[in-house]
Structures are given as C-alpha cells and as structure tokens.
Amino acid sequence: MSDPSFSLSRRQWLRTTGLGLGATVALPGLLPAHEATRVLGGVSYRELLARLEQDATTARRLAGPVRLMYNENPFGMSPRAKDAVMAGWTEHTWYEPPIRQQVRETFAAHVGVPPEYVLVTQGSSEVLATAALAYGVDGGEMVVPHPTFEDLPRYASTLKATVHKIPLDDRMDHDFYAMDARIGSNTKLVFVCNPNNPTATLHDDRTLRDFVTTACKRAPVVVDEAYYDFVDVPGHRSMVDLVTKGESIIVSRTASKIHGLAGLRVGFAVARPDIIERLSQYKTGDPNVFGLHAMNASLRDTEYQAFVKQKNREGRTLLLDSLRAAGRKATASQGNFVFFHAGKPAADMQRYFLRQGFMVGRAFPPYTDWCRVSIGTPDEMKAFVSVLPGAFA
Missing domain, CATH: 3.90.1150.10 (Aspartate Aminotransferase, domain 1)
Structure with a gap:
C-alpha cells in the first residue's frame, strides 16, 4: 500500500x-x-x-x-457470540480456562467426531503451521496445488522442505493426476484446499475422495475446508468422515469466515487421535479466552450462520x-x-x-x-x- x-x-x-x-x-x-x-x-x-x-x-x-x-x-x-464474550470475561486471567475443553467438545459434536479427534488452535493457520512442523521439520517433500492458500507451503519452505507446486488445470481445479504423479517415497505431506483460495472452485466430491483416499496411503493429506460453510452444492460433504474411518487425513477448519472471528484467532484440526497428539507437540500457544467463548456460542448459533x-x-x-x-x-x-x-x-x-x-x-x-x-x-x-x-x- x-x-x-x-x-x-x-x-x-x-x-x-x-x-x-x-x-x-x-x-x-x-x-x-x-x-x-x-x-x-x-x-x-x-x-x-x-x-x-x-x-x-x-x-x-x-x-x-x-x-x-x-x-x-x-x-x-454473531450477537450471541458477543454476549458470550462479555459473559466469560472472568476467565481471561486463567491459564487453563474451562472454555478450552468446552469449545473442543462443542466443535467435535458440530462435525460428528469424538473430542479426542479435535485440536483447537490459534486460527487455522496454526493447523497448517503445526502440520508443516510435524511432517516437514526434517526436510522431505510436500505436494501442493498452485496457486492455493499459501501458509502451509510457506512454512514448509522455511523448514527447507522441497515444495512441489502443481499448476491448476485448465478449469482452475487441482490437477489431481499431476499431483498424484508427483507423490513419491520422500513425500511427507500433501495439501488440498476445497473450496480453493484464490480461485473459489469446489472439486467434484467423488474425484476428490478418490484422490485423498489414495494419496493418504503414501503420505498424510491436509484438507483445508476454511470455506466449507459457504458451499451451496447439494450433497457436498466434508472429508471428516474419512478421518473417522482411520485415514491419515487432517481436516482444517476456521472460525475466521462464516463465524466472523478472524481477529480472535480460533481454528480446528480434525484428525485421528495419534495425529492430533503429534500436531499438539508443535503448538506455540493457545487461543485467547474471548475467542473461545465467542466460538462456542457461534457454533450453536445456526440462525446467524x-x-x-x-x-x-x-x-x-x-x-x-x-x-x-x-x-x-x-x-x-x-x-x-x-x-x-x-x-x-x-x-x-x-x-x-x-x-x-x-x-x-x-x-x-x-x-x-x-x-x-x-x-x-x-x-x-x-x-x-x-x-x-x-x-x-
């Protein structure tokens, strides 16, 4: 500027x-x-x-x-989230406020998984940062579409990981064939963004699921669903159900979009408990208590959503x-x-x-x-x- x-x-x-x-x-x-x-x-x-x-x-x-x-x-x-922020003001002096576990349980119920499948983070950017650290800190390779949301490939590059940026196809969709061909024995992580940013495109559900379930057999797959709540396509599904089937998939969600909490920094990773434990080792802190109270109320405020x-x-x-x-x-x-x-x-x-x-x-x-x-x-x-x-x- x-x-x-x-x-x-x-x-x-x-x-x-x-x-x-x-x-x-x-x-x-x-x-x-x-x-x-x-x-x-x-x-x-x-x-x-x-x-x-x-x-x-x-x-x-x-x-x-x-x-x-x-x-x-x-x-x-939402107005109810604002009320919740004001109602929970006493907890801002506590290191381990009860709201931390409460919002974990609320979000888990929201997406249909047990709480141990959820990690609450400082925005979804921290999900991507911890994934890069957990799987790329020792080098290796990552496969990502290009262009896409840049946080994970940027973090990976700072860790000296080799990031393979695969151009979008002529429809501005992920080129899953080219991405699949690039996954090799040294691939540590694969990234998918759906809907994609900056193109706003949504991938065909069957094609995406076929790619993700195949790719995760060779390397964990991060599926960024930041814009999931805005999708209008009938029958569109989150990849969360693949997580509950035991696949090596990390679904990233955020409070920054439909919930309007970008400045309060709350996000979520949904993955198998062993992957959640691995990601937890690389967290740099915890979301602020005001953001947690706001998100806990906003998740229940379906009228506002x-x-x-x-x-x-x-x-x-x-x-x-x-x-x-x-x-x-x-x-x-x-x-x-x-x-x-x-x-x-x-x-x-x-x-x-x-x-x-x-x-x-x-x-x-x-x-x-x-x-x-x-x-x-x-x-x-x-x-x-x-x-x-x-x-x-």
Missing part, C-alpha cells in the same frame, strides 16, 4: 460516501452496545439480524474504503451476474469471494477500485490479470457492481 495512488484519507472517504464527521453511527467495536439495547428493548433475534446488515454496512463505510480483499465476514461475529450464508449468496450472485453481463469470465465460486478475469494487471484493478472506495485482492501468480473480490454486505455489493463496468474501460 506504499503506492501513492492507494492513499485515501478517512476524511476523503467520509466526504465521498456522504458521511460527515458528525454522523451518528457506531464504529464496528461499538455495535454490541446497539445490539444489547435492542435485545433489552424486546426486539426478536430475527429482527436483530435484519438490522445487523444495515449496521454493518454503515460502520464499515465510516471506517474507510470497504474491505473486499481478505475474504472477511462483513457482519462480524444461515443469515450470513444467505447474505453471502445474495452478494455473490449479484457480482457473478454483473460480471456475466460485462462479458467477463469468472470461476464458479463456492466461497465468500469471486475470482474473475480482469484482462489487466491486478494492481490496476486495485487502484481503480480504491478510487471508487473499495479494496480488492492482490495478484495471485500466474493469474496476474485476474482479480479476487470478497463478498461484502448486499448493499456494498450493489455499490460495487455499479462501478464495475468502469474497471474494464
């Missing part, structure tokens, strides 16, 4: 959006106070969620250019339809972001959209003329698509 063209002051932003410095709207951190007032006033939870959309849109607009670059949840954590998924679907459909109308190619997104062919450098797209009040994703080589856009609130996406045609002028 050192490029002068990226400079947009908060005062300029308030002017362009029509919000004066005296605007009476809450910053994101103050939204819980509004929500508490509404609950005390007898507003139903359904009504509260309906109002949350406008609150989030207004607060994000006041905070500056709209963040559509990191695949964040624009609505933040459904709300976020529906709003994401609305925004995603609006963007995909607008791209189609503009004649632009886009992948069939199953995440909370869209990846489309811009026909010009991603940096040019960043500069254009920033002038319009939006921050979008960086370049993802080799797709340097493609653009990744996270899904904001429906109102934000309406504003975004209104300026979209100008990006292709």
Whole structure:
C-alpha cells in the first residue's frame, strides 16, 4: 500500500460516501452496545439480524474504503457470540480456562467426531503451521496445488522442505493426476484446499475422495475446508468422515469466515487421535479466552450462520451476474469471494477500485490479470457492481 495512488484519507472517504464527521453511527467495536439495547428493548433475534446488515454496512463505510480483499465476514461475529464474550470475561486471567475443553467438545459434536479427534488452535493457520512442523521439520517433500492458500507451503519452505507446486488445470481445479504423479517415497505431506483460495472452485466430491483416499496411503493429506460453510452444492460433504474411518487425513477448519472471528484467532484440526497428539507437540500457544467463548456460542448459533450464508449468496450472485453481463469470465465460486478475469494487471484493478472506495485482492501468480473480490454486505455489493463496468474501460 506504499503506492501513492492507494492513499485515501478517512476524511476523503467520509466526504465521498456522504458521511460527515458528525454522523451518528457506531464504529464496528461499538455495535454490541446497539445490539444489547435492542435485545433489552424486546426486539426478536430475527429482527436483530435484519438490522445487523444495515449496521454493518454503515460502520464499515465510516471506517474507510470497504474491505473486499481478505475474504472477511462483513457482519462480524454473531450477537450471541458477543454476549458470550462479555459473559466469560472472568476467565481471561486463567491459564487453563474451562472454555478450552468446552469449545473442543462443542466443535467435535458440530462435525460428528469424538473430542479426542479435535485440536483447537490459534486460527487455522496454526493447523497448517503445526502440520508443516510435524511432517516437514526434517526436510522431505510436500505436494501442493498452485496457486492455493499459501501458509502451509510457506512454512514448509522455511523448514527447507522441497515444495512441489502443481499448476491448476485448465478449469482452475487441482490437477489431481499431476499431483498424484508427483507423490513419491520422500513425500511427507500433501495439501488440498476445497473450496480453493484464490480461485473459489469446489472439486467434484467423488474425484476428490478418490484422490485423498489414495494419496493418504503414501503420505498424510491436509484438507483445508476454511470455506466449507459457504458451499451451496447439494450433497457436498466434508472429508471428516474419512478421518473417522482411520485415514491419515487432517481436516482444517476456521472460525475466521462464516463465524466472523478472524481477529480472535480460533481454528480446528480434525484428525485421528495419534495425529492430533503429534500436531499438539508443535503448538506455540493457545487461543485467547474471548475467542473461545465467542466460538462456542457461534457454533450453536445456526440462525446467524444461515443469515450470513444467505447474505453471502445474495452478494455473490449479484457480482457473478454483473460480471456475466460485462462479458467477463469468472470461476464458479463456492466461497465468500469471486475470482474473475480482469484482462489487466491486478494492481490496476486495485487502484481503480480504491478510487471508487473499495479494496480488492492482490495478484495471485500466474493469474496476474485476474482479480479476487470478497463478498461484502448486499448493499456494498450493489455499490460495487455499479462501478464495475468502469474497471474494464
């Protein structure tokens, strides 16, 4: 963001959006106070969620250019999660708070495994870091698609592991045939991301299962399911059931996406107990108590999850339809972001959209003329698509 063209002051932003410095709207951190007032006033939870959309849109607009670059949840954590954070404040002084085991048990029940199959981590990035350490600390080789979420291959590279990056196929899916051919006697770990980031593509369930069950006989397979909760394809299944069948598979999940807890750092590994024990040896710490309380409540808040998924679907459909109308190619997104062919450098797209009040994703080589856009609130996406045609002028 050192490029002068990226400079947009908060005062300029308030002017362009029509919000004066005296605007009476809450910053994101103050939204819980509004929500508490509404609950005390007898507003139903359904009504509260309906109002949350406008609150989030207004607060994000006041905070500056709209963040559509990191695949964040624009609505933040659920109101019930915020209540849980406040209710659990006494445990922040404890080294071993009871909530640590409680959230492990809650998540285990959520995905249908015994608690000993779950490791609670500081975000899903720690799952990938501990996997790299546990299986790559002595060198060896790892097989990963390219491009994909970069944490595991980056960690592995720092450990002097040889990382084989296998290009995506012509449909921007994992090339499972090429990945399978690369797995050898010195392969320590295989990585799959489904839906994939940055392409947002979802793999055919049967093809993925065939690959994973074959590959894990030769090396443990990490399956990153960070965007699992946004998938709309009927019959789509997690790989968790393969874990319970005893396969050498590590499923990674996060609280950062549909649960809106990116800043509180909570994630999960689901694997056989012996693999969980191995990963545990490389943990660097524990999630903070506030994040744990928030996640424990959010896992039970299925109404909020459904709300976020529906709003994401609305925004995603609006963007995909607008791209189609503009004649632009886009992948069939199953995440909370869209990846489309811009026909010009991603940096040019960043500069254009920033002038319009939006921050979008960086370049993802080799797709340097493609653009990744996270899904904001429906109102934000309406504003975004209104300026979209100008990006292709």
